[in-house]
Amino acid sequence: MSRRFWVFIEQEEGKIHPVAGELLGVARRLAGEIADELKQKNETAVVEGILVGHEVDDLAQEAIRLGAERVYQVDAPEFKYYLNRPYTEALKTLVKKYKPEVFLIGATTMGRDLAGAVATSLKTGLTADCTQLEMGEARGTNKKLLLATRPAFGGNVIATIVCKDHLPQMATVRPRVFDASPVNKKARGEVIKEKIKVTPDMLNAQVVEFITNQASAIKLEYADVIVSGGRGLGSPKGFELIKALADELGGVVGSSRACVDAGWISYDHQVGQTGKTVRPKLYIAAGISGAIQHKVGMQDSDFILAINRDPSAPIFSVATVGLVGDLYEIIPALIKKIHASKNKGGQA
Amino acid sequence: MLHALVGIKQVPDTTNIRIDPETGSLIRQGVPTIINPYDAHAVAAAVEWKRKLGGKITVITMGPPAAVSALQECIEMGADKGILVSDRKFSGADTLATSYVLAEAIKKIHEEDPIDLIFFGKQAIDGDTAQVGPGVAVRLGYPLITYAVNIREVNLEEGYALIERKTELRNEIIKTTLPAAMTCEKEIAEIPYAALPDLIASLRYKPQVWTADEPVAYDIAQIGLKGSPTMVFKTGTPVQHEPGELIKAAGTSLDKAVDLVLNKIMEHASGAPLIGGKK
Ligand SMILES: Cc1cc2nc3c(=O)[nH]c(=O)nc-3n(C[C@H](O)[C@H](O)[C@H](O)COP(=O)(O)OP(=O)(O)OC[C@H]3O[C@@H](n4cnc5c(N)ncnc54)[C@H](O)[C@@H]3O)c2cc1C
Ligand SMILES: Nc1ncnc2c1ncn2[C@@H]1O[C@H](COP(=O)(O)O)[C@@H](O)[C@H]1O
Numbered sequence: 001m002s003r004r005f006w007v008f009i010e011q012e013e014g015k016i017h018p019v020a021g022e023l024l025g026v027a028r029r030l031a032g033e034i035a036d037e038l039k040q041k042n043e044t045a046v047v048e049g050i051l052v053g054h055e056v057d058d059l060a061q062e063a064i065r066l067g068a069e070r071v072y073q074v075d076a077p078e079f080k081y082y083l084n085r086p087y088t089e090a091l092k093t094l095v096k097k098y099k100p101e102v103f104l105i106g107a108t109t110m111g112r113d114l115a116g117a118v119a120t121s122l123k124t125g126l127t128a129d130c131t132q133l134e135m136g137e138a139r140g141t142n143k144k145l146l147l148a149t150r151p152a153f154g155g156n157v158i159a160t161i162v163c164k165d166h167l168p169q170m171a172t173v174r175p176r177v178f179d180a181s182p183v184n185k186k187a188r189g190e191v192i193k194e195k196i197k198v199t200p201d202m203l204n205a206q207v208v209e210f211i212t213n214q215a216s217a218i219k220l221e222y223a224d225v226i227v228s229g230g231r232g233l234g235s236p237k238g239f240e241l242i243k244a245l246a247d248e249l250g251g252v253v254g255s256s257r258a259c260v261d262a263g264w265i266s267y268d269h270q271v272g273q274t275g276k277t278v279r280p281k282l283y284i285a286a287g288i289s290g291a292i293q294h295k296v297g298m299q300d301s302d303f304i305l306a307i308n309r310d311p312s313a314p315i316f317s318v319a320t321v322g323l324v325g326d327l328y329e330i331i332p333a334l335i336k337k338i339h340a341s342k343n344k345g346g347q348a
Numbered sequence: 349m350l351h352a353l354v355g356i357k358q359v360p361d362t363t364n365i366r367i368d369p370e371t372g373s374l375i376r377q378g379v380p381t382i383i384n385p386y387d388a389h390a391v392a393a394a395v396e397w398k399r400k401l402g403g404k405i406t407v408i409t410m411g412p413p414a415a416v417s418a419l420q421e422c423i424e425m426g427a428d429k430g431i432l433v434s435d436r437k438f439s440g441a442d443t444l445a446t447s448y449v450l451a452e453a454i455k456k457i458h459e460e461d462p463i464d465l466i467f468f469g470k471q472a473i474d475g476d477t478a479q480v481g482p483g484v485a486v487r488l489g490y491p492l493i494t495y496a497v498n499i500r501e502v503n504l505e506e507g508y509a510l511i512e513r514k515t516e517l518r519n520e521i522i523k524t525t526l527p528a529a530m531t532c533e534k535e536i537a538e539i540p541y542a543a544l545p546d547l548i549a550s551l552r553y554k555p556q557v558w559t560a561d562e563p564v565a566y567d568i569a570q571i572g573l574k575g576s577p578t579m580v581f582k583t584g585t586p587v588q589h590e591p592g593e594l595i596k597a598a599g600t601s602l603d604k605a606v607d608l609v610l611n612k613i614m615e616h617a618s619g620a621p622l623i624g625g626k627k
Contacts, residue, residue, distance in 0.1 A: 012517060082515075084482075084492045109516045113494040116482030120447055125577030128477040138581050147581060153360070153474060159583045166577040205491035205524035208510070212518050274476065282613060292586065299589060303616045305609060311594065318589045320616070321609055325597035333606045341610075 002044045004100035005031045006168065008091070009051040009063045009071070010110055012082065016059055016066070018180060018222060019106035023173060024049065024067030025181030026133055027104060033135040034144050048072065048100070052090050054080035057191075064189035067181045071191045072098070078198045082110050085202035088117040093196055095122055100168045102146050104133075107172035115172045125163030126170040131177055131296070138162045145169065155273045155292040174277045176221045220269065220276045225251025225284075228271055228298075229259060232287020232308065232327060236264035241331050242286065248338050254278065254298075256288045272297035286327040290315025307331070350403030350504060352394040353457065354427065354467040355450055355484065356387035358411050358418040359474040383418045386469025386532060388425070393537035394467050395426035397502055403464075404428040406457060410438060410449050416555055423550040424542045430555030431457070437560040440573035443475075447483030448570045454488060456564050458527075464504060466529040470495060481531035493522050493530040502526075 005027040010017040024047060031045035038045055049068035051060050053075060060071040074090045091114065095103065105111040105118075107129050119126035132149035146169040149160045163169040220226065227246040229239055239253065246253050254276075255269040271278055273293040283301035288294060290306070290313055298304070299318045306319035307327045316322040323330055360379045383391075394405045405427040409415050411434060419430030433453050441449065457463065466488075468481035478494075485492035498512040500521065507526045512519055514533060542550075560566045569575060597605035 017516075084485075084494070088486065109495055109514065112478050113482060113492070116443070116477075116479035117486045117492065119479070120444060120483035120486040123444065123577070125442065125444065126477075126479060127578060128475075128479060151586065152476075152583075155586065157583050158586050160581045161578050162581045163578045201489075205493060205522050205528065207520045208523045209521040210518050211512070211520065274473075296586065303613055304592070305613070311596075316594060317591045319592045321592055321612055322594045323597045323605060323609060324594060325602065325605070329602060330597055330606065333602055334610070337606055337610055 002046045003031075003034070003038065004098060004102075005045060005047045006095075006100040006103040007047070007049050007068065008103070008105040008111065008114070009049040009059065009068070010106050010108060011051065011053050011056060011059050012110070014056070014059070016062055017106060017108060017110075017175070019108060019111070019173070019175040020049070020063065021066040021180040021183075022175065022178045023104045023106060024063070026173065026178050027102070028067055028181060030102060030133060030135050030146070037144055045101075046070065048098075050074075050091060050094060052079050052087055054078075060191045064191075065183050065185060065187050067184070067187075069189050071189065072194050073191055074194050074196050076196070076198070078203070081207055082113075083203070083205065083207070084113055084117055085205070086196070086198045087114055088121060089198065089202060090194075090196045091118045092121045094194060095168060103168040103170045105170070105172050107174040111172055115170060119170050122168075124166040124168060124170060125161075126172070127161040127163070128172050130171045130173050131158070132160075133171060133173070138164065140164075146171065151273060151296055155296045176277045176279050220252060220254060220271065220278055223252045223278070224280050225249045225282045226254045226271070226278055226280045226298075226301075227251055227284045227286070228254030228256065228269075228288060229265075229286050230256040230288030230294075231258040231262070232289075233259065233264070234287075236262075238287070238327075239265055241328070245284070245331050245335055248335050249282070251280070251282070254283075256291075256294050285315050285319070286331060288315055289313050290318065350398055350401040350465070350502065351461055351463050352398060352403070352405045352465050352467060353454060353463045354387070354391050354394050354405060354407045354422070355480070356391065356407055356409050356418060356422060356469070357384045357472045357474075357480075358382070358409065358415040359384045359472055381414070381418070383421055384469050384472045384474075386471060386473075386534060388421075388469075388539055389534045389536050390467040390469050390532040391422050391425050391427060392539050393499060393532060394465075395540060396537050397465075397499065398426065401502060401504065406431065406461075406463075408433065408450065408453060408457070410434070410441070410446060410453075413557075419555040420550045420553050423553045424547050425540060426543070426546055430553065431558060432555045433558045435560040437566075437568065437572050440576060441571065442576035442578045443477050443479035443483055444577055445571055445575035447480050447487055448575060449566065450480065451484045451487035452564045452566060453558060454484065462527075464526045465502065465509065466490065466527065468529065468531045470531050470533050478531065481529065485529035488527075488529065491524045491528045493524060493528060495533055496530040497533045497535040499536070 007023040027047045049063040049071040105115045127148035135144040229242040286307040306315040407422040471478035500510040
């Protein structure tokens with residue numbers, strides 16, 4: 001028998017969401033963590049992808065290259081665009097048929113819409129927005145369970161949640177919390193096509209119009225350089241300076257929640273617990289105090305430069321380098337230097 | 349006439365949460381409670397549509413007796429009726445058990461007074477799970493529209509609504525049959541100023557209290573801790589990071605400090621120059 005570790009392969013418009021690759025990596029690690037236990041019982045663990053859409057054969061192959069050993073593919077016109085009811089039906093049906101042990105879904109707009117509905121229809125447990133996942137023993141069980149850790153109460157506490165007596169153990173994970181596993185171009189795997197019956201009542205809600213949303217075009221999660229501004233900017237105009245530095249670095253603009261709540265900038269720019277989790281190569285935080293809810297969203301960035309005039313600002317506790325001073329002096333100086341070094345020819 | 353139902357939760361104001369540094373556990377004493385902010389906007393949206401179409405708003409919450417004040421606040425905003433589902437037997441509920449309790453109560457309400465539209469908040473700020481709304485919708489078999497930012501039309505005669513929701517790539521307009529359930533972003537509506545009569549009514553308002561036995565006889569295996577597949581295995585405080593290097597950058601030292609920082613960034617990014625590199 002094999003224990004199945006499932007990953008929902010989120011796709012839209014013919015593209016797999018990067019979070020699927022990240023979760024396949026996690027699933028492989030989790031499967032590895034119970035390999036010994038399974039060996040004794042003559043069992044194996046297998047990582048499988050669940051792909052739902054229309055004309056997505058190529059994506060099934062891509063999921064295999066991203067780490068799925070097998071892909072279950074639901075492919076029909078009704079699934080061309082994401083809709084809660086048909087997709088919920090598809091996942092529910094497949095879970096009932098194959099009984100996976102663990103089911104991971106990206107905590108994206110689509111994933112969160114779907115995961116809650118699927119877990120409820122299966123009457124199983126779901127832990128949202130996990131930041132750590134491992135297989136481990138919990139009191140009173142003699143088998144390894146999914147230990148799903150997540151922040152709670154505004155990030156002040158972290159809690160590890162288990163789902164002891166129900167399968168699958170479900171969790172959602174935000175994009176960028178985990179590293180993507182490396183792509184294996186030579187990977188081969190099986191694709192199993194599944195038919196799901198969609199009844200008319202599942203189509204009671206339909207998309208009738210798309211509205212392009214400029215703001216959604218900012219892909220904060222996957223940016224290499226992010227320059228974020230906080231309340232220390234003093235006014236919405238301060239974001240012009242932030243943008244100028246971001247432009248100079250080829251990066252994008254982020255923000256603390258205080259500025260979003262004040263209406264200085266749109267929510268799509270918010271970094272943190274209730275915004276995006278980011279892991280750029282360079283994160284610059286200017287005029288941000290460093291509340292725990294902001295830090296959880298950016299503390300895993302490669303290099304963090306914090307600019308704040310208060311030397312005791314908590315942001316400095318996660319900064320690689322902290323500059324104590326007025327951002328209105330420091331940022332223009334930074335821009336000038338970077339600009340000058342570029343003109344000198346390439347690298348600073 | 350519209351019958352809107354709103355599910356609200358009273359939550360600790362997490363901005364004011366304090367942690368006991370010794371035990372790492374939450375100090376609940378003295379932490380003020382508020383209506384979950386997203387839920388307040390959901391109530392506001394329901395009120396807006398009641399004003400347009402006529403009708404009434406029922407607000408429901410599952411919680412401790414103290415949640416009465418949250419329901420009163422909803423009356424103040426313009427809701428007509430509040431129901432508190434409250435019983436010791438419900439305590440320890442996770443989102444699956446919570447959605448069961450709410451869905452059964454909503455079925456009961458619907459029998460007596462058919463509901464057209466159910467409003468939830470996007471998520472509750474104490475847990476940020478965003479699971480209860482979808483869970484209730486599934487249990488009721490209603491179409492679900494999450495991340496709603498705007499209600500364009502509610503057509504009760506023809507039994508449909510047009511709702512704009514936000515997705516990762518774009519916004520989309522969903523045409524849904526009624527009844528339907530939605531979860532709301534803050535953009536859905538501004539919180540209204542209380543009208544004086546509503547304010548006065550709210551002060552004296554006593555919501556109905558429903559228990560685990562009446563008027564809905566709940567299946568004991570599906571409520572509270574017993575009905576919750578997930579449990580907290582352990583809790584802790586987030587890891588503290590090693591603080592980095594701190595450089596003062598004022599006056600004459602500004603230039604030097606900026607140079608130093610840029611060099612460090614370059615060093616760090618060696619091989620993959622960030623600055624002056626790709627754009
Ligand atoms: C449930 C919950 C979820 C939350 N989620 C998030 C989230 O996702 N993201 C988030 O960011 N926050 C979040 N918050 C809010 C968070 O707690 C803080 O309130 C917020 O991050 C503060 O924003 P800020 O640092 O910009 O403002 P402030 O805390 O006001 O900090 C401003 C800083 O600017 C500095 N400053 C002022 N002037 C200057 C100057 N001229 N030059 C340099 N420095 C200057 C000050 O010293 C100060 O440190 C959440 C809160 C709760 C309760
Ligand atoms: N105990 C409750 N009583 C009524 N509504 C609730 C309750 N818990 C959650 N909700 C609703 O479900 C939404 C999502 O909550 P959550 O899944 O906890 O993030 C909230 O915004 C409320 O509208």
